[in-house]
Amino acid sequence: MKRNIFAAIILAIACSCSQDLNLTPTNDITADVAYSTPEGYKKALAKVYGSFAVTSGKGPGDSDLGGIDAGTSDFLRLYWNAQELASDEGICTWLGDPGVADLNYMTWNSSHIMLRGLYTRSLYHITVINEFLRESTDEKLAARGITGNDAEQVAEYRAEARFLRAYQYWVLMDLFGNPPFITEDNEIGKTPPNQIMRKDLFTFVESELKDVENVLPEARQNEYARADKGAAWALLSRLYLNAEVYTGEAKYTEAIAYASKVIDAGYSLKANYAHLFTADNNINNPEMIMPIAYDGQQTQNNGGTTFLINSSVHSSMTPSDFGIPSGGWGGNRSRATLPAVFDDASGATDKRAMFFGSNPNIEDPSVFTEGLAITKFTNLTSTGENGRSVNGTFCSTDFPLFRLAEQYLNYAEAVVRGGTGGSNTQALTYLNLLRERAYGNSSGNLSSLSLDGVLEERSKELYWEAFRRTDLIRFGKYTSGSYLWPFKGGIAMGKAVEDYRTLFPLPAADLISNPNLVQNTGY
Template sequence: MKRNFLKYIVAVSILLSASACHDKLDLVPLNDVTSDVVYQTVGGYKQSLAKVYGSMAMGGGKGISDDTGADIKGIDQGASDFLRLYFNLQEVASDNAICAWVQDPGVSEINNLTWSSNNVILLGMYARSMYQITVANDFIRESADEKLAARGIVGEDADAVRAFRAEARFLRAFQYWVMMDLFGNPPFVTEENAIGKTPPTQISRGELFQYVESELLAVQEELVAPRQNEYGRADQAAAWMLLSKLYLNAEVYTGTGRYADALTYASRVINSAYTLKTNYAHLFLADNNIGQDEVILSINYDAIRTQNFGGTTFLVNSSSGAGMDMAALGIPRGGWGGNRSRRTLPAKFSDPSGRTDRRAMFFGENPAISDPSIFQQGLAVTKFKNIDRAGQAAPSNDGTQVSIDFPLMRLADAYLIYAEAVLRGGGGNMGEAINYVNEVRRRAYGNDSGNVSSIDLNFILDERAREFYWEGYRRTDLIRFGRYTGNAYSWPFKGGTAAGTSIPEFRSIYPLPASDVIANPNLTQNPGY
């Protein structure tokens, strides 16, 4: 698979290891080989920017199945990848997925929504996002105008680095959005803070909302135009997409709805250069980098150059197991027998076979689960496949690693955000909202047979489940619709019972890791934990 930016990610894999954090969450990049060497030319800055992107795609710089060279010490780097952790907290901790690895630390608590502040998966996610924020801060600090002038980087070269800096600010804003959504009131550090001198201060969810908003508004004009950047890098549409997601959830984050703003920025994405990919399944194959028409921002993976037991390697292998055709999934030696759907996910489709709505990609006959540890209970999800459009397996070094890029943001979300914003009183046009929904459904059905003539919020929530399952949206969606906590909606093993039960409101955000609250006197634990 051809990746213009990938060569830079490969080149800085050693830097990722050199910058690995140690036993603290006030993360400090070790600049042994950065400031005096890397930040001397535009090419050096681009290498370092690749480190900011690469920290989302890799767990570290050495090894892939232990913590040797891992960014986050004490956590197997195969389990400390951003996407693997995010999937656990957004999909497994919802009505979509459940994991059979109940003997692994933290898994049963996530399955059952009964986690504590000592949960290792929560610690991993918290540390991963804080690490990525720290790496972005370092780049932003080193690319300030005074630094460029001191290094003799002027003119067009300086302009190029300033554009890189806007991307780093966007990536930092994205991670702070993740922290705000998951943890509510996290520690807060920027390039202005002295590294490692004092423990980070805590920021409230409302204040962090304002910060993320201000950063995205500031960088939107500094980023390159939609679809004009290298594949896998942020452009203006990425900033608009994140703003629309931020505003859509503003009532959850701040208590005040911003649905008109969500509609405004979703419209900007819709009217940009992106278009829906004709074939839904092609979004999740090993050659999904071809075309680049719908995916606004991706996390890029390559089975040969950037090996990782997280990422999409985790998605494909953890979602397959005994009795399935591994060759057809492009992983002839894979299949870890972990995640599969709770019965509530295939039930969102009128026909889970995929014969009508082609988004339904399941394997198995038994959607019900009585024992979470048995992978064959529940329908397996075959949405992500390490094959190309011709059905050929992508190269893999060991028969398990995959080369599927993960669609972190895509145009279909803007269509459904527009429709939801209209329904929530954000203005816009109902006819246009229905048309956008039908654009998504026509792609799914291959014709007009799935078209609808009216929509309501319940329909939108279910449509989002059908369109975005296994992509890390579900927990956030359920919270926004008031279906996550309480007893308004239950699913199997919610609250730890087979039938599902009510959970308290405080579980709408995760606890800060107990170890960091103890270590940092500036932090106050979230209520309920």
């Protein structure tokens, strides 16, 4: 078995859960039986994590969500599409698939199926977590005779679950602003959830993370792919870096403080950048803070890195070079603006430039061979062997939710933006550590810092990792006509779009069913 957590996941997620977010997820056995032992709690926690990695417990053809194709309903696939296709980095050829063209062109509305799917997937994950929290209170543990060290272990499980809930509420806050709000204290199925405003949700996420920080295992001490203090600090750093967008109040000093906590916790850069994105990136990876873990045999899913890898490969390439069957899916590739940030898109100098093709320009978005394919993620191991899989399609490459390089970049940006507690010298050192790995020496080192330089470095280091929309909004480059990219606004040369598109709409169907919700401005 590739990872410890999956030994429990396979048992834990093989249950049917209601697709109605106002109902309790239900198993074929009662809660008192499922949670009767410490091992039962670990299996239930595995289901909480498993909701990140699979679309349901019944296999890749089924989904916990209704009204959306099962393969499309995966969390990472939906989140990645929202962050990358709706930005200057990615564009998809599948214009006939529901929702794709509107993300490509930034023309979505409140009935957009993929945005509704992402919103629902995050709320579904929160619902699963809330149920776990209801069943793991001190009172429930005492009633079930779980005491002493076992109870302390379950308290750590609760902290992990609360971290995952804080992460999903951060996703909803970042993308949708003002979502419905439910916790374990809400009565299930009684009344529709109330709406929470973005600023108040920021306060909740911040307080949850700072609370669980004291209970989570020490950084780098939990099982692989599970939350620890390092993950909480990393999300706090990201939260504070974007605080001015979320609340109108800058918190760059706090962003520096929490990035520093991560940096000082013993993580280090993986020597080979490309090996961060291979099918064995779970092994000897000192840079990984927390991933979504995938296994091509145990977590079969047409989303996740299976989607990222297959959709980036076309039959005009050599699919076996990426550890997948012949053909590939031929969907996602770069807009011309992404390879343009590199001085040399061939990867001969900056090895982070991982592209295939010779034509970076796109005239017809439906043609995959226009634009450069991204070869960053692969289902080959670092030694060139195929990753674990049943038929080659499903991939075993983990997706980094948090890694050390982001914290170097967070620190540098927060320093340039005026945060205290850091220094320009240290910020420059962190950026040059990334560049020295990329170039193999100091030939690409920077001698000065600037905001635009930090944004460019974020693009080079983090492209295809679902950061770009959030970054462009924070830098004020997302909607205006001062920064354009191909097909922004639906025209080849790009054009300004409405400022309200810095938030996605709440789904129209949810507004109809929940009178407590008010739509975001512009929709």
